[in-house]
Amino acid sequence: MRLFYAGRVPRWYLGFVAGFLILAGLLPGLAELIAADQNVPRPIYNGHPGKQQVALACNIFWGEEYLPTMLDALDRGGVKVTFFIGGSWAKRHPDLVRELAARGHELANHSYSHPHPNTLSVEQNQDQILRTEKLVEELTGVKTKLYAPPYGEFNAAVLKAAAGVGYTTILWSVDTVDWKRPPAETILNRVLGKVHNGAIILMHPTEPTAQALPELIFRLQARGYAIKPVSDILN
Missing domain, CATH: 3.20.20.370 (Glycoside hydrolase/deacetylase)
Structure with missing residues (x-):
């Protein structure tokens, strides 16, 4: 039995899985990775870390x-x-x-x-x-x-x-x-x-x-x- 699909995974399926994991609290930062993958700007959470x-x-x-x-x-x-x-x-x-x-x-x-x-x-x-x-x-x-x-x-x-x-x-x-x-x-x-x-x-x-x-x-x-x-x- 084949356990892993080697072809291209549809984007909608990745989005569904990612959304489930985010809601479950398993991957809280994954939304940013999705944003980056889709060539859109990331949201900003903080300013320059080197300045007080x-x-x-x-x-x-x-x-x-x-x-x-x-x-x-x-x-x-x-x-x-x-x-x-x-x-x-x-x-x-x-x-x-x-x-x-x-x-x-x-x-x-x-x-x-x-x-x-x-x-x-x-x-x-x-x-x-x-x-x-x-x-x-x-x-x-x-x-x-x-x-x-x-x-x-x-x-x-x-x-x-x-x-x-x-x-x-x-x-x-x-x-x-x-x-x-x-x-x-x-x-x-x-x-x-x-x-x-x-x-x-x-x-x-x-x-x-x-x-x-x-x-x-x-x-x-x-x-x-x-x-x-x-x-x-x-x-």
Whole structure:
């Protein structure tokens, strides 16, 4: 009996097997290999490993009530970060989008309606990105260039869509998991226990994040980390 097939394995079969293994947690990095094999850019998880700097990446589709407290903490720490803006949120809160830009923070793109990107075509993903780009540019004069896909989802279509309209896909290497609203001390411990050179630290505007942010900035800076926007740590 022949145990191995020596001919060409269909790409759809490899994709099926890879997807199963990723969902099973057996090959968590395989999605990147698939992306590379299909000649699409890989997503970026972190910045330059040789420089003692980190970036705070804040995804916004809700939590606007906590932004003033967070912005004040950032100002006191002398820190600029990257806000990944949801388009439908920006439409509801144009003044807050303008304030983020006025305070000197980097504005980036987090889709328009927060769909599951892996369920969309290349064209549908591009529509999500471009609708948000247009709105943010109309409000602030800033053209976004970084894209954080909702849920951290990506496949070949998502990556091709972003690259096709001039975007770099950004993920993260340290996750606060603050959307679960843990105590502020838990957020601090998660970040400080995993932080590294070039870390992209994912957060959202939540009450515990706002509470943790002043101490987080202080402790990161005390360890010698410069806190910069995502674009700055990619160079």
